[in-house]
Amino acid sequence: MTKEGEIISQRVRALPPSPIRRFFDLVESMPDAISLSVGEPDFVTPWHIREAAIYSLERGQTHYTPNRGTRELRQEISSYLARRFGLEYDPETEILVTLGVSEGLDLACRALLDPGDRIVFPEPCYVAYRPCASLAGAAPVGIATTMEQGFKVTPEQVRAAGLGLAASQPSPGGGWARGRPSAALRACPECHEGAGRTPRRAALAKRRPPLDSARGGPSDRGKGDPEPACPERSRRVEGPLPGRGVTAAKALLLGYPSNPTGVALSAQEMAALAAVAQELDLLVIADELYAELRYDAAPISFAAAPGMRERTVLLSGFSKALAMTGWRLGYACGPAHIIDAMTKIHGYTALCAPVTAQRAAAEGMRRAEREVEQMLAEYGRRRRVVMSRLRKMGLPCFEPQGAFYAFPSIVSTGMTSQEFAERLLVEQKVAVVPGDAFGECGAGHIRICYATGISLLEEALERMARWARLR
Amino acid sequence: MEDVSRVMKQAGVRDILQILEQDARTTPEQIAERTGLSKRRVNRLVRELERIGAIRKYKAVVNWERTEGERVYAFIEVRVTPERGRGFDAVAERILRFPEVHSLYLMSGAYDLHVVAEGANMREVALFVAEKLATIEGVQSTTTHFVLRRYKVDGDVLEQPERAERLPVSM
Numbered sequence: 001m002t003k004e005g006e007i008i009s010q011r012v013r014a015l016p017p018s019p020i021r022r023f024f025d026l027v028e029s030m031p032d033a034i035s036l037s038v039g040e041p042d043f044v045t046p047w048h049i050r051e052a053a054i055y056s057l058e059r060g061q062t063h064y065t066p067n068r069g070t071r072e073l074r075q076e077i078s079s080y081l082a083r084r085f086g087l088e089y090d091p092e093t094e095i096l097v098t099l100g101v102s103e104g105l106d107l108a109c110r111a112l113l114d115p116g117d118r119i120v121f122p123e124p125c126y127v128a129y130r131p132c133a134s135l136a137g138a139a140p141v142g143i144a145t146t147m148e149q150g151f152k153v154t155p156e157q158v159r160a161a162g163l164g165l166a167a168s169q170p171s172p173g174g175g176w177a178r179g180r181p182s183a184a185l186r187a188c189p190e191c192h193e194g195a196g197r198t199p200r201r202a203a204l205a206k207r208r209p210p211l212d213s214a215r216g217g218p219s220d221r222g223k224g225d226p227e228p229a230c231p232e233r234s235r236r237v238e239g240p241l242p243g244r245g246v247t248a249a250k251a252l253l254l255g256y257p258s259n260p261t262g263v264a265l266s267a268q269e270m271a272a273l274a275a276v277a278q279e280l281d282l283l284v285i286a287d288e289l290y291a292e293l294r295y296d297a298a299p300i301s302f303a304a305a306p307g308m309r310e311r312t313v314l315l316s317g318f319s320k321a322l323a324m325t326g327w328r329l330g331y332a333c334g335p336a337h338i339i340d341a342m343t344k345i346h347g348y349t350a351l352c353a354p355v356t357a358q359r360a361a362a363e364g365m366r367r368a369e370r371e372v373e374q375m376l377a378e379y380g381r382r383r384r385v386v387m388s389r390l391r392k393m394g395l396p397c398f399e400p401q402g403a404f405y406a407f408p409s410i411v412s413t414g415m416t417s418q419e420f421a422e423r424l425l426v427e428q429k430v431a432v433v434p435g436d437a438f439g440e441c442g443a444g445h446i447r448i449c450y451a452t453g454i455s456l457l458e459e460a461l462e463r464m465a466r467w468a469r470l471r
Numbered sequence: 472m473e474d475v476s477r478v479m480k481q482a483g484v485r486d487i488l489q490i491l492e493q494d495a496r497t498t499p500e501q502i503a504e505r506t507g508l509s510k511r512r513v514n515r516l517v518r519e520l521e522r523i524g525a526i527r528k529y530k531a532v533v534n535w536e537r538t539e540g541e542r543v544y545a546f547i548e549v550r551v552t553p554e555r556g557r558g559f560d561a562v563a564e565r566i567l568r569f570p571e572v573h574s575l576y577l578m579s580g581a582y583d584l585h586v587v588a589e590g591a592n593m594r595e596v597a598l599f600v601a602e603k604l605a606t607i608e609g610v611q612s613t614t615t616h617f618v619l620r621r622y623k624v625d626g627d628v629l630e631q632p633e634r635a636e637r638l639p640v641s642m
Binding site for chain 1: 486489490494501504505506507634635637638639640641642
């Protein structure tokens with residue numbers, strides 16, 4: 001019998017444990033605490049959407065749907081994206097309904113990345129980015145962004161990280177492209193080799209089919225030509241490439257508006273990043289789950305940036321804008337050959353998204369503009385309250401332009417993020433998430449979620465302020 | 472009306488109305504913080520909204536079923552002979568003065584005036600209909616429906632169903 005610790009696959013064992021496990025247990029033990037540490041709306045799904053789900057059950061709609069999702073919902077998604085973002089996606093071939101953006105991200109990583117491929121993304125970021133890339137066998141490379149730069153990744157940083165320039169080289173933008181030393185190790189969880197090793201670029205041309213490559217896409221690669229035990233090893237060539245420490249990255253993962261910082265990009269900023277993506281021939285995975293939750297600006301999509309449609313997988317969903325987190329429904333849009341590849345995996349692993357949720361979401365896409373507007377107005381007021389209180393407490397915070405999070409710095413308190421969060425919870429019964437849960441560069445920050453009823457929110461902030469004064 | 476559109480065009484007034492409609496006890500400080508306006512500006516806008524009648528008054532939504540006191544409501548369909556030159560208004564104005572009349576609407580359809588009457592008990596309401604309402608000149612007939620239970624009043628659900636809990640921490 002294999003030893004217990006060895007039953008679990010190495011790939012999973014290599015995943016870091018949840019950074020907030022201990023904190024989560026602590027919050028759970030205090031049922032009367034006010035929680036500003038959730039990642040979902042406090043609103044319940046609008047009634048007409050829930051009612052549509054009930055009606056679909058009454059009519060006995062309880063069967064599988066096509067792998068890609070119901071035609072009705074794909075059609076609604078297509079017209080919504082056209083109406084709202086000026087994006088054209090063919091509902092027959094370019095849209096896949098997924099189990100939330102979570103599955104969409106996993107599918108995109110698995111469909112696009114081979115073992116050892118580098119995928120770069122700005123941090124702090126949503127907690128699943130790094131693990132999803134690792135599970136696909138790829139090498140996740142975080143790009144640290146700071147409050148000083150408004151948590152917006154600069155084109156220079158993307159270029160440096162994309163080219164695999166070493167960590168010690170500051171980018172002209174002032175930020176740091178961090179080639180994490182552990183990245184190479186994680187690059188190949190199978191063989192646990194890699195630290196100090198320089199992954200190669202030898203197979204670059206081979207492993208990156210042109211975007212308009214044959215149907216069947218990425219998964220067809222290597223058929224009849226058995227993969228070596230460690231694909232990473234097979235790519236090794238002697239010596240680093242001139243001017244490059246490691247291989248060029250294959251993909252860029254962007255999560256704006258951002259969980260946890262609430263930062264959103266302008267059209268100009270997107271265009272500048274798009275230019276770098278083109279220059280380095282990067283695929284882009286754009287997680288735009290919070291796109292509808294924009295304050296002071298209309299929603300925009302990275303896929304609409306110049307030249308991006310053909311190289312972008314757009315991930316979005318219904319959870320945040322329509323308050324449908326528990327329904328587990330999202331969608332992925334992109335060039336047909338990429339969506340085909342993702343659909344292949346999805347067909348085998350999930351078959352299809354739940355039919356009831358799909359019926360409900362179709363109703364939501366048709367008729368929820370007023371509710372979305374009302375929720376957004378309410379979030380906007382809460383955002384002002386949070387910002388005004390943080391200012392009064394003297395905690396610097398970059399003004400969030402989207403989502404429902406604020407990410408203030410708590411460095412001035414002399415505490416670490418973890419200490420701050422635990423003491424605030426124990427002493428004032430207010431729960432916030434320590435910022436380093438979203439990447440090392442989130443240290444010194446906390447994530448405040450303002451998707452909480454305004455009077456509770458005011459009470460929580462009042463307690464925080466009182467506590468800050470006492471200390 | 473020009474006055475109304477001038478007031479309503481000012482930045483933040485719709486925000487203020489929505490906030491106060493949800494909770495009339497929200498303080499000017501709180502409104503200022505939520506809207507990004509100054510407290511002085513909020514006070515001025517609220518006064519203007521009161522002046523043009525956009526805000527009529529501030530009151531509590533009381534659920535009398537949660538008190539010891541009893542309160543009975545009836546919906547009364549009233550058929551009326553309109554008065555020459557004044558239509559239904561003359562009869563309506565006579566009816567609305569009674570303190571028993573909670574709300575009054577002019578309707579399209581099978582009857583003319585819709586009266587919501589309230590009283591301490593059914594007998595009180597019945598007496599009001601029989602002695603006051605039905606005897607008004609121009610009133611042809613009344614049909615009284617007593618309310619058995621109030622579920623939702625003016626946008627407020629009186630007995631909230633149990634709310635589903637969110638996970639205390641989620642990413």
